[in-house]
Amino acid sequence: MPGGNWGRRQLLISSLSFLAIGASHAAAAGFDSSQWSAGWNHMPPQVQPGGWTFFSPEEAAMIAAFADRLIPADDLSPSGSQAGVAVYIDRQLSGPFGQDTGLYMQPPFADGLPGQGPQSPLTPAQRYRKTLAAIDQYCKNGNLGKGFADLDGAAQDKIITAMEAGTLALPGVNSKAFFQMLWQNTKEGFFADPIYGGNVNMVGWKMIGFPGARYDYRDWIDRHNEPFPLPPIGLADHPDWTPPPTQS
Amino acid sequence: MATTLPHKDVAIIGLGWTGSILAYELATAGLDVVAIERGPWRDTATDFPPSWAPDELRYAVHLDLFQRPAQSTVTMRNNLKQTALPVRKFGSFIPGNGLGGAGVHWNGMTYRNMETDFNWRTHNEQRYGKQMIPEDMTSQDWPISFQELEPFFDQFEKLAGISGKAGNLGGEIQPGGNPFEGPRSAEYPTPPDKQPYGATLYAQAAEGMGLHPFPIPSANISQPYTNPLGVAMGQCTYCGFCDFFGCGNYSKASAQTCVMPALVLQKNFTARMNANVTKINLDSTGKKATGVTYVDDSGQEYIQPADLVLVCAFSFNCVHLLLLSGIGKPYDPVANTGVVGKNYAYQCTSSVNIKLPGKILNPFISGGAVGMALFDYNGDNFDHSSLGFIGGGVLQAAHTGGKPLTQLVSFPGTPSWGSGWKQATKENYQIGYSLGTQGAVQSYRDAYLDLDPTYKDPYGSPLLRMTFDWHPNELKMSQYITGKLAEIGKAMGASEVFATPAKAPYTVIPYQTTHNTGGAITGTDPTNSVVNKYMQTWDVPNVFVFGASVFPQNGGFNPTGNVGALAYWGAHAIKTQYLKNPGPLVPA
Numbered sequence: 001m002p003g004g005n006w007g008r009r010q011l012l013i014s015s016l017s018f019l020a021i022g023a024s025h026a027a028a029a030g031f032d033s034s035q036w037s038a039g040w041n042h043m044p045p046q047v048q049p050g051g052w053t054f055f056s057p058e059e060a061a062m063i064a065a066f067a068d069r070l071i072p073a074d075d076l077s078p079s080g081s082q083a084g085v086a087v088y089i090d091r092q093l094s095g096p097f098g099q100d101t102g103l104y105m106q107p108p109f110a111d112g113l114p115g116q117g118p119q120s121p122l123t124p125a126q127r128y129r130k131t132l133a134a135i136d137q138y139c140k141n142g143n144l145g146k147g148f149a150d151l152d153g154a155a156q157d158k159i160i161t162a163m164e165a166g167t168l169a170l171p172g173v174n175s176k177a178f179f180q181m182l183w184q185n186t187k188e189g190f191f192a193d194p195i196y197g198g199n200v201n202m203v204g205w206k207m208i209g210f211p212g213a214r215y216d217y218r219d220w221i222d223r224h225n226e227p228f229p230l231p232p233i234g235l236a237d238h239p240d241w242t243p244p245p246t247q248s
Numbered sequence: 249m250a251t252t253l254p255h256k257d258v259a260i261i262g263l264g265w266t267g268s269i270l271a272y273e274l275a276t277a278g279l280d281v282v283a284i285e286r287g288p289w290r291d292t293a294t295d296f297p298p299s300w301a302p303d304e305l306r307y308a309v310h311l312d313l314f315q316r317p318a319q320s321t322v323t324m325r326n327n328l329k330q331t332a333l334p335v336r337k338f339g340s341f342i343p344g345n346g347l348g349g350a351g352v353h354w355n356g357m358t359y360r361n362m363e364t365d366f367n368w369r370t371h372n373e374q375r376y377g378k379q380m381i382p383e384d385m386t387s388q389d390w391p392i393s394f395q396e397l398e399p400f401f402d403q404f405e406k407l408a409g410i411s412g413k414a415g416n417l418g419g420e421i422q423p424g425g426n427p428f429e430g431p432r433s434a435e436y437p438t439p440p441d442k443q444p445y446g447a448t449l450y451a452q453a454a455e456g457m458g459l460h461p462f463p464i465p466s467a468n469i470s471q472p473y474t475n476p477l478g479v480a481m482g483q484c485t486y487c488g489f490c491d492f493f494g495c496g497n498y499s500k501a502s503a504q505t506c507v508m509p510a511l512v513l514q515k516n517f518t519a520r521m522n523a524n525v526t527k528i529n530l531d532s533t534g535k536k537a538t539g540v541t542y543v544d545d546s547g548q549e550y551i552q553p554a555d556l557v558l559v560c561a562f563s564f565n566c567v568h569l570l571l572l573s574g575i576g577k578p579y580d581p582v583a584n585t586g587v588v589g590k591n592y593a594y595q596c597t598s599s600v601n602i603k604l605p606g607k608i609l610n611p612f613i614s615g616g617a618v619g620m621a622l623f624d625y626n627g628d629n630f631d632h633s634s635l636g637f638i639g640g641g642v643l644q645a646a647h648t649g650g651k652p653l654t655q656l657v658s659f660p661g662t663p664s665w666g667s668g669w670k671q672a673t674k675e676n677y678q679i680g681y682s683l684g685t686q687g688a689v690q691s692y693r694d695a696y697l698d699l700d701p702t703y704k705d706p707y708g709s710p711l712l713r714m715t716f717d718w719h720p721n722e723l724k725m726s727q728y729i730t731g732k733l734a735e736i737g738k739a740m741g742a743s744e745v746f747a748t749p750a751k752a753p754y755t756v757i758p759y760q761t762t763h764n765t766g767g768a769i770t771g772t773d774p775t776n777s778v779v780n781k782y783m784q785t786w787d788v789p790n791v792f793v794f795g796a797s798v799f800p801q802n803g804g805f806n807p808t809g810n811v812g813a814l815a816y817w818g819a820h821a822i823k824t825q826y827l828k829n830p831g832p833l834v835p836a
Contacts (some may be wrong), residue, residue, distance in 0.1 A: 103316075118337055119334075204652065208673060208677040212302075215302055226608060
């Protein structure tokens with residue numbers, strides 16, 4: 001069917017609306033305006049920590065190691081992995097993001113110019129799997145002699161710096177593009193709503209003073225230059241309501 | 249095998265701002281109207297509830313409300329020598345999808361064309377001489393005047409409850425408003441929004457420099473309001489979740505917030521959702537549309553016969569449909585023939601990031617159109633004689649929120665990750681502020697839309713191909729007005745000023761703005777335009793096109809005010825002229 005290329009999420013939405021409206025055929029056949037039916041939208045489910053849905057234990061250890069160098073534990077916040085970054089990325093990669101659902105994935109694929117945007121035929125899930133293996137091989141086979149997760153912090157930082165600069169030569173992998181995706185996803189795991197499995201206990205929001213999903217600042221719009229006193233809240237969470245989830 | 253449906257008077261393609269306005273105007277005039285929309289139904293209360301709508305990952309990063317590139321996308325190249333490649337993931341611009349279209353996720357800045365934006369080419373040639381216009385610049389006059397369109401600007405502002413302060417009431421300049429605007433027939437329907445700290449500091453600094461700041465005309469409304477359709481809106485809560493988000497508080501004007509509650513009561517209106525129009529059908533003469541063909545989300549194809557077809561999709565999607573349907577002659581930049589796809593333009597944005605040490609800006613207290621703006625360097629409000637470019641842009645303090653994934657204010661020289669990044673991110677969160685420009689973009693012979701020779705959509709039709717790059721006029725303009733904005737930033741007491749004017753080449757990443765214009769432009773005759781002054785296509789008089797694709801070039805501000813006014817202007821012409829005597833409203 002023509003809609004066959006739309007991603008899983010689109011299909012999910014379509015099928016939900018199908019049930020709610022009574023059938024898109026029915027709508028197409030000319031139901032009048034008294035037949036409106038809405039309410040098929042919903043809040044995302046709360047990600048639960050524990051286990052891995054995409055990563056192998058070795059991959060998960062690598063992601064945790066990356067997260068802890070990109071966002072180290074210090075006075076400002078716990079580390080990336082303590083904030084749930086690895087859980088967040090794991091759940092994203094086994095979901096619609098990892099499969100690139102909704103993106104235009106028709107061939108031919110060509111490299112193009114940087115300004116023409118990403119042109120990879122690989123999904124994020126495939127890119128993570130392939131690149132993590134390549135990085136680990138690079139570390140084990142090179143003069144480092146250990147996998148990435150087992151290197152000391154300074155050695156890990158060297159690898160990350162080389163990836164960021166695009167100078168880490170990995171077979172068949174653009175290390176710079178992967179770094180950009182990994183760092184973006186790491187920040188998401190630190191700053192997105194805790195419902196997605198990261199930003200545990202809202203540590204990312206607390207670090208900068210973002211109040212999260214609050215929706216009414218009418219009493220504050222003209223109180224200029226004053227610290228906002230209330231703690232952050234999440235879509236399904238408030239620091240006072242639930243203890244921080246235990247880490248996997 | 250396509251199923252042919254019962255005849256309708258009017259088939260509307262796309263149910264955003266223009267589609268809903270036209271549907272309401274024509275259904276209440278007694279016509280049997282069907283709107284056919286590619287995306288899903290979306291209601292204010294159920295789809296954007298304040299309890300879970302403030303979700304930055306879902307809406308601003310994963311772009312949940314938008315057209316999926318898998319549904320349809322465009323290919324892009326900078327010039328005719330390059331091979332266009334598909335925009336696989338939307339970045340620079342993001343078309344809307346579903347009820348409300350791009351008018352769901354918009355910020356709500358609701359400007360009007362100034363008087364000289366209408367006679368733009370003539371005005372510049374008269375003031376500066378014809379040599380001021382580069383040979384390849386194809387900007388042209390609108391075939392409409394400000395005075396003709398004024399009642400319809402007013403009508404749209406009243407529909408949307410726009411909050412603002414008039415700067416020119418019937419020719420009298422008003423303190424606190426925009427003195428450069430054309431004469432208004434009425435004040436804004438609601439008073440201006442309250443201003444957060446950063447925008448207040450900006451206005452103080454600008455005033456001190458002799459400039460003319462005014463509150464941005466805002467569709468995030470300042471107080472409860474009931475519009476002429478009887479639909480009630482609520483007061484904006486300054487939550488800072490506007491751009492990329494729907495507003496469940498009934499505070500940001502949109503089709504579902506301002507029109508649909510009245511439209512769904514009309515018995516002679518029907519909407520078909522998740523239904524993608526693939527073609528406007530013509531009769532054997534090619535001069536008359538017989539209706540449209542669409543495909544629903546199960547793959548079933550339908551033919552909807554109709555007397556009148558209104559193309560109300562996102563701007564470049566309208567151009568795509570005209571090209572796929574064979575309406576009008578496709579533009580050829582080499583032969584310099586044809587009109588459909590001609591004069592694609594965009595918005596030339598830039599930013600100035602500043603640090604205001606010691607301040608507590610609380611950036612999360614904001615709204616999409618909450619802020620202060622000035623028009624001193626917009627349009628032809630300043631002398632261009634020695635500048636080497638025409639046009640300008642609005643300079644704004646509209647920091648639309650403090651969301652950490654998309655709105656952190658960054659500065660050069662800070663570490664990109666690690667503890668140093670954390671330190672800088674924390675420090676800059678309260679003292680960092682981003683000022684911005686929305687620059688005009690002139691039209692050019694080599695900036696256009698046509699059908700891609702290689703890439704197809706899920707229906708097997710060619711994707712639309714965009715050929716676009718920044719030209720010297722816009723780069724000089726951006727350099728100049730961004731420099732002026734940086735001066736205001738300095739006067740605000742900034743310890744650091746980081747200005748990023750536009751630079752070539754144009755790229756499809758990162759996000760810039762969804763102010764794509766042109767391709768089905770309006771003009772005085774069929775040789776210079778696709779639609780006449782009433783947005784009626786020259787070639788097929790029972791097909792009209794609404795939205796920003798009709799702009800001959802793009803002005804230095806957000807387009808929705810113009811888009812809304814043109815929808816009412818066209819509806820008025822259809823009701824008072826076309827229905828009485830269906831046929832061309834302007835002799836070709």
